[in-house]
Amino acid sequence: HIFSDSDSASKSVAKEIADLIRKNNQASKPTILGLATGSSPKKVYQELIRIHREEGLSFKDVITFNLDEYHPMEPDSIQSYVRFMKEQLFDHIDIPVTNYHLPDGTLSLDKIPEFCRDYEAKIERLGGFDYYLLGIGRNGHIGFNEPGSTINSKTRLMTLDIATKIDASPDFGGLQKVPKKAITLGIDSIMKSKKIVLLAWGEHKADSVAKAVEGTVTSDIPASYLQLHPNASFILDETAASML
Numbered sequence: 454h455i456f457s458d459s460d461s462a463s464k465s466v467a468k469e470i471a472d473l474i475r476k477n478n479q480a481s482k483p484t485i486l487g488l489a490t491g492s493s494p495k496k497v498y499q500e501l502i503r504i505h506r507e508e509g510l511s512f513k514d515v516i517t518f519n520l521d522e523y524h525p526m527e528p529d530s531i532q533s534y535v536r537f538m539k540e541q542l543f544d545h546i547d548i549p550v551t552n553y554h555l556p557d558g559t560l561s562l563d564k565i566p567e568f569c570r571d572y573e574a575k576i577e578r579l580g581g582f583d584y585y586l587l588g589i590g591r592n593g594h595i596g597f598n599e600p601g602s603t604i605n606s607k608t609r610l611m612t613l614d615i616a617t618k619i620d621a622s623p624d625f626g627g628l629q630k631v632p633k634k635a636i637t638l639g640i641d642s643i644m645k646s647k648k649i650v651l652l653a654w655g656e657h658k659a660d661s662v663a664k665a666v667e668g669t670v671t672s673d674i675p676a677s678y679l680q681l682h683p684n685a686s687f688i689l690d691e692t693a694a695s696m697l
């Protein structure tokens with residue numbers, strides 16, 4: 454879906470999420486959402502906050518799981534995804550603190566495998582994701598599933614690709630300060646979502662978007678796996694769609 458700009462695209466995505474939550478609230482069913490950080494979903498979150506404030510949409514029965522977190526990372530650090538999600542969304546809506554989940558960047562290495570298994574098990578016990586909101590890295594990654602990740606990859610500690618570290622370096626004040634690793638939800642859990650929506654804005658995303666949408670399905674571009682999903686959409690502005 455190609456929109457003239459990211460504002461109108463974000464509003465349309467937020468409306469779709471709000472409609473899903475409203476429908477589930479009416480049926481007294483929880484809504485299981487997968488969420489992403491980064492600049493791409495920011496306007497969607499702003500619009501969801503507006504809908505909560507102005508239209509009274511309740512998030513009390515919304516349960517969320519984020520894609521990823523740097524490791525090591527303290528939750529109150531400026532670059533932490535926990536902090537990002539609180540500032541951009543959770544602190545402004547009525548979601549209970551116990552309903553949102555992010556990978557834990559403070560775990561010691563030996564505790565990570567068990568944490569990752571539990572994270573996936575929780576999602577599965579809830580019946581999997583109703584809706585997953587994704588961004589895309591310039592190298593075609595989704596979450597921190599870097600090039601080379603297989604379609605059945607599990608939630609795990611991942612070594613960050615050099616392109617990812619370069620893109621993150623302004624946030625950390627230099628390449629050397631970017632964490633070398635991150636915990637990411639695996640492609641397997643993302644692919645089990647009933648619906649997947651990937652957002653991409655700007656010319657710098659055009660190449661990876663074109664490869665993901667029109668190229669061969671390959672581990673070199675993890676977002677290309679979405680071609681194999683029955684209900685996945687790419688929501689683009691004109692510049693991100695310019696190489697299609």
Ligand code: GLP
Nearest residue numbers: 489491492493588589590596597
């Ligand atoms: C990071 C995150 C991804 C995100 C990507 C794109 O690497 N781990 O989940 O999708 O960046 O970020 P942005 O939306 O800022 O372009």
